[in-house]
Amino acid sequence: MKPTTPTFCSVRRLLAVVIAMLALNGCSSLLFYPERGQAFTPERAGLVYQDVTLVAADGVRLHGWWLPAKAGVPVKGTVLHLHGNGGNLPGHLGGSYWLPEQGYQVLLIDYRGYGLSEGKPRLPEVYQDIAAAMAWLDQAPEVKGKPLVLLGQSLGGAMAIHYLAAHPEQRQRFSALVFDGVPASYRAVGRYALSTSWMTWPLQVPLSWLVPDSDSAINAIEQLTSPPKLFFHSIDDDLVPMDNVIRLYQHAPPPRVLQLTRGGHVQTFADPTWREVMLRFLDDPSHFSSLRRLAELPNSPDEKAPQ
Numbered sequence: 001m002k003p004t005t006p007t008f009c010s011v012r013r014l015l016a017v018v019i020a021m022l023a024l025n026g027c028s029s030l031l032f033y034p035e036r037g038q039a040f041t042p043e044r045a046g047l048v049y050q051d052v053t054l055v056a057a058d059g060v061r062l063h064g065w066w067l068p069a070k071a072g073v074p075v076k077g078t079v080l081h082l083h084g085n086g087g088n089l090p091g092h093l094g095g096s097y098w099l100p101e102q103g104y105q106v107l108l109i110d111y112r113g114y115g116l117s118e119g120k121p122r123l124p125e126v127y128q129d130i131a132a133a134m135a136w137l138d139q140a141p142e143v144k145g146k147p148l149v150l151l152g153q154s155l156g157g158a159m160a161i162h163y164l165a166a167h168p169e170q171r172q173r174f175s176a177l178v179f180d181g182v183p184a185s186y187r188a189v190g191r192y193a194l195s196t197s198w199m200t201w202p203l204q205v206p207l208s209w210l211v212p213d214s215d216s217a218i219n220a221i222e223q224l225t226s227p228p229k230l231f232f233h234s235i236d237d238d239l240v241p242m243d244n245v246i247r248l249y250q251h252a253p254p255p256r257v258l259q260l261t262r263g264g265h266v267q268t269f270a271d272p273t274w275r276e277v278m279l280r281f282l283d284d285p286s287h288f289s290s291l292r293r294l295a296e297l298p299n300s301p302d303e304k305a306p307q
Contacts (some may be wrong), residue, residue: 082156
């Protein structure tokens, strides 16, 4: 029997269902793709860790991991790692598991609805999860007196930009911000995703307008006048195109650095080269000028781009 080709009417009905689902579920169904449970712990990677429980302002209990600096290594600072929109903590451990060996203790959290955390992920409630992480860090004695660093990957970076723009008192606590594969505009990334399928390509514009864009990073990045910012983004990223980081970098107040990389979406730290770049940046965030291995935009309006 020959396979049947989808008719125009069947495609139209499918698109109608997609539109209805987007309209009913709104932004949350488009931004968050959580997985429940916990496939493994940092112990599998040979890491010492502690399970931590955080409580958001609305009472939702959140789960996280605390990775102390490796025994015998002087503590250089603390990194708050906010992961992307898919999976849960085990799937994102690769972004920061390497930091304890370098003297950086790490707090990773699962947003509400992810992993072992309670609740359901949606905006603006998820910002309370970031606030809960900040409150936990404020109370942790091992954090006091050490530099605090943000590592925001993909959606985690976009939400962090919006949150820190709205809470300058929290922004002032950080000595450096590191962003990896961050979408500048939720709507633009949604439109790009829709454009990659022949079924949704004709309606990419109307469908993308169902994605609320007011919380997008591009609308808040100009308010992050401090601290220094390092933007990583892969030129091979097929989920969040490279023009996203170009827009964010151009609108971000200095000091800021753009470091282009290679590889898949937020697979940056699978390459030891980019781990070293981040470490060098954290050594002196205000004066770091990045690794000129691929390409770079100027760090300030007064500099000229490489010819």
